[in-house]
Amino acid sequence: MTQLANDRLLRALLREPVDVTPVWMMRQAGRYLPEYRATRAKAGDFMTLCRTPELACEVTLQPLERYALDAAILFSDILTIPDAMGLGLYFSAGEGPRFERKVSSREDVARLGVPDPEGELRYVMDAVRTIRRELNGRVPLIGFSGSPWTLATYMVEGGSSKDFGAVKGMMFDQPQLMHSLLDVLARTVTAYLNAQIAAGAQAVMIFDTWGGALTPRDYREFSLRYMARIVDGLARESEGRRVPVILFTKGGSGWLEDMAETGCDALGIDWTLDLAEARRRVGDRVALQGNMDPCALYASPERIRAEVETVLASFGHGEGHVFNLGHGIHQHIDPEHVRVFIDAVHELSAPYHT
Amino acid sequence: MTQLANDRLLRALLREPVDVTPVWMMRQAGRYLPEYRATRAKAGDFMTLCRTPELACEVTLQPLERYALDAAILFSDILTIPDAMGLGLYFSAGEGPRFERKVSSREDVARLGVPDPEGELRYVMDAVRTIRRELNGRVPLIGFSGSPWTLATYMVEGGSSKDFGAVKGMMFDQPQLMHSLLDVLARTVTAYLNAQIAAGAQAVMIFDTWGGALTPRDYREFSLRYMARIVDGLARESEGRRVPVILFTKGGSGWLEDMAETGCDALGIDWTLDLAEARRRVGDRVALQGNMDPCALYASPERIRAEVETVLASFGHGEGHVFNLGHGIHQHIDPEHVRVFIDAVHELSAPYHT
Numbered sequence: 001m002t003q004l005a006n007d008r009l010l011r012a013l014l015r016e017p018v019d020v021t022p023v024w025m026m027r028q029a030g031r032y033l034p035e036y037r038a039t040r041a042k043a044g045d046f047m048t049l050c051r052t053p054e055l056a057c058e059v060t061l062q063p064l065e066r067y068a069l070d071a072a073i074l075f076s077d078i079l080t081i082p083d084a085m086g087l088g089l090y091f092s093a094g095e096g097p098r099f100e101r102k103v104s105s106r107e108d109v110a111r112l113g114v115p116d117p118e119g120e121l122r123y124v125m126d127a128v129r130t131i132r133r134e135l136n137g138r139v140p141l142i143g144f145s146g147s148p149w150t151l152a153t154y155m156v157e158g159g160s161s162k163d164f165g166a167v168k169g170m171m172f173d174q175p176q177l178m179h180s181l182l183d184v185l186a187r188t189v190t191a192y193l194n195a196q197i198a199a200g201a202q203a204v205m206i207f208d209t210w211g212g213a214l215t216p217r218d219y220r221e222f223s224l225r226y227m228a229r230i231v232d233g234l235a236r237e238s239e240g241r242r243v244p245v246i247l248f249t250k251g252g253s254g255w256l257e258d259m260a261e262t263g264c265d266a267l268g269i270d271w272t273l274d275l276a277e278a279r280r281r282v283g284d285r286v287a288l289q290g291n292m293d294p295c296a297l298y299a300s301p302e303r304i305r306a307e308v309e310t311v312l313a314s315f316g317h318g319e320g321h322v323f324n325l326g327h328g329i330h331q332h333i334d335p336e337h338v339r340v341f342i343d344a345v346h347e348l349s350a351p352y353h354t
Numbered sequence: 355m356t357q358l359a360n361d362r363l364l365r366a367l368l369r370e371p372v373d374v375t376p377v378w379m380m381r382q383a384g385r386y387l388p389e390y391r392a393t394r395a396k397a398g399d400f401m402t403l404c405r406t407p408e409l410a411c412e413v414t415l416q417p418l419e420r421y422a423l424d425a426a427i428l429f430s431d432i433l434t435i436p437d438a439m440g441l442g443l444y445f446s447a448g449e450g451p452r453f454e455r456k457v458s459s460r461e462d463v464a465r466l467g468v469p470d471p472e473g474e475l476r477y478v479m480d481a482v483r484t485i486r487r488e489l490n491g492r493v494p495l496i497g498f499s500g501s502p503w504t505l506a507t508y509m510v511e512g513g514s515s516k517d518f519g520a521v522k523g524m525m526f527d528q529p530q531l532m533h534s535l536l537d538v539l540a541r542t543v544t545a546y547l548n549a550q551i552a553a554g555a556q557a558v559m560i561f562d563t564w565g566g567a568l569t570p571r572d573y574r575e576f577s578l579r580y581m582a583r584i585v586d587g588l589a590r591e592s593e594g595r596r597v598p599v600i601l602f603t604k605g606g607s608g609w610l611e612d613m614a615e616t617g618c619d620a621l622g623i624d625w626t627l628d629l630a631e632a633r634r635r636v637g638d639r640v641a642l643q644g645n646m647d648p649c650a651l652y653a654s655p656e657r658i659r660a661e662v663e664t665v666l667a668s669f670g671h672g673e674g675h676v677f678n679l680g681h682g683i684h685q686h687i688d689p690e691h692v693r694v695f696i697d698a699v700h701e702l703s704a705p706y707h708t
Contacts, residue, residue, distance in 0.1 A: 214647075293522070
């Protein structure tokens with residue numbers, strides 16, 4: 001158990017004072033970095049990269065070598081869970097993730113068990129342990145999982161979907177079956193995140209990538225309810241410190257108040273909402289993480305700095321802001337622009353913390 | 355000039371009393387209908403269908419033969435405008451719309467003129483005239499255009515885009531160039547919609563499909579501002595009746611108040627917002643059009659009726675509601691489910707208008 005050299009992230013997530021606003025990026029270990037592409041090529045394919053703790057650790061640390069990031073995030077994929085449930089994840093060129101077996105019937109759902117995080121998913125926990133050892137207290141490590149609803153979309157559709165016809169068909173016509181599926185997923189995610197915390201994750205984030213495809217009613221019943229149940233079931237302390245929980249529903253800016261009610265510590269915010277407005281709506285119940293438009297990184301250094309300042313000013317003075325992009329960094333971003341971005345957050349945010 | 359046998363749509367868009375809630379569907383003339391697929395096969399390709407007024411009229415009327423719809427909408431495509439500007443629209447299998455030439459530089463923008471609606475775009479106006487003649491006053495005909503921002507995304511990206519890197523790159527780094535492009539597009543859309551109104555369109559709708567990809571600040575500056583300018587420039591009366599204008603920004607539920615300020619008559623609402631909440635926010639300034647989740651049409655007839663009732667109850671009593679889906683109908687929907695949907699709106703809405 002190492003003392004953290006930089007604990008800004010944990011402090012900001014708990015709305016405690018910091019010297020400058022901490023910053024990290026969703027998908028910061030990713031294809032925009034040539035060293036990531038090299039490791040990925042060495043691994044051969046994406047899932048081998050996820051399943052090999054040394055390689056997962058290597059790519060997790062790569063962005064930290066380049067930039068003054070305030071957090072590392074476990075390199076993994078949200079679909080490790082359905083894969084461990086026996087659905088047979090594979091990636092086909094141009095089509096994204098696919099499953100050999102999809103979940104359609106009562107029998108399919110009944111067959112799903114909660115995978116053992118130190119069994120089928122041990123490679124994830126080994127990656128967490130390896131990364132923590134290699135980080136050696138430099139910055140905190142964030143663990144993560146997909147939300148039950150988001151995982152269910154892939155499991156019922158058999159992969160990525162544009163219109164969610166199958167999963168929403170199940171939701172509308174067989175709500176009890178959908179609830180059974182979400183229930184086993186919520187139990188799985190709870191065990192999975194608790195195991196990540198036990199293995200060394202110092203904060204955890206739940207990615208609800210597809211909650212924003214629901215109506216407000218269906219979001220509360222089929223997505224938020226299960227995320228709230230997970231938040232309830234998480235170990236909130238580890239190594240003598242509180243482990244903050246971040247919820248992020250892409251496209252969920254209409255429902256921040258409801259999300260803040262779950263008992264989480266922070267909300268991820270996409271770029272379609274001003275942070276001033278988000279802060280006004282959730283008050284001091286939770287910290288906010290976000291929310292620069294990822295496309296701003298295509299712009300010139302001058303313009304990137306201006307966007308950083310706009311986002312900082314929108315949150316305003318005071319504590320409880322973790323700077324991030326509103327979604328994952330795009331693969332064609334120039335790594336030098338990322339440096340400008342990260343440095344600008346630290347440089348320009350100091351006046352907001354005096 | 356024919357008297358309208360059914361003017362519910364126009365009345366509801368102006369918040370005037372109706373007997374039952376009018377209903378139509380975005381993309382109601384589309385691939386879910388076998389007769390549409392037959393006409394499209396006869397045409398050979400999509401743009402020939404758009405460019406042949408008799409065929410465009412044929413597919414426009416097809417859903418009206420099957421269902422008790424309260425409106426027809428011109429069959430066309432938002433990309434007729436950039437095509438008429440000389441960019442060379444084509445459709446490649448699996449990739450969606452593409453342009454032979456994209457707009458990248460100052461010279462590219464300078465080269466763009468406002469196409470003559472009765473010249474390069476005469477086929478659209480001929481379709482409007484043909485449809486009006488064939489409708490013979492049965493229901494009103496809605497004309498439409500893409501918004502300047504939405505058209506600009508296709509023109510700068512050279513087709514569909516997932517992340518809008520090129521168009522947002524231009525927006526961030528060359529805002530004056532972006533404004534020049536949006537300016538010529540706003541003038542074009544104004545002339546195009548006015549010509550549709552002169553040719554017989556009885557209501558018009560502006561589709562801002564990609565406004566929701568912007569931050570609130572950029573939305574106001576690069577999308578809403580130009581839609582407001584168009585609304586200002588439209589002929590609001592024709593054939594002795596007011597011509598209602600509907601604005602629809604997909605993913606724009608955060609900005610309804612600003613949209614209502616443009617002077618439009620109605621707002622399209624996607625399914626991520628309850629109509630009760632939308633109505634509370636815009637008051638009686640505008641009518642609301644929407645907003646059933648298009649995926650509800652995958653469900654059973656019983657469940658479809660329940661969803662219709664939920665949406666009707668959410669809007670509540672009183673005038674100013676046009677029922678629609680929150681986005682276009684999906685291609686794999688069973689046409690019999692559509693009948694259940696349309697009939698349910700009329701049957702279940704009567705109590706809300708007493």
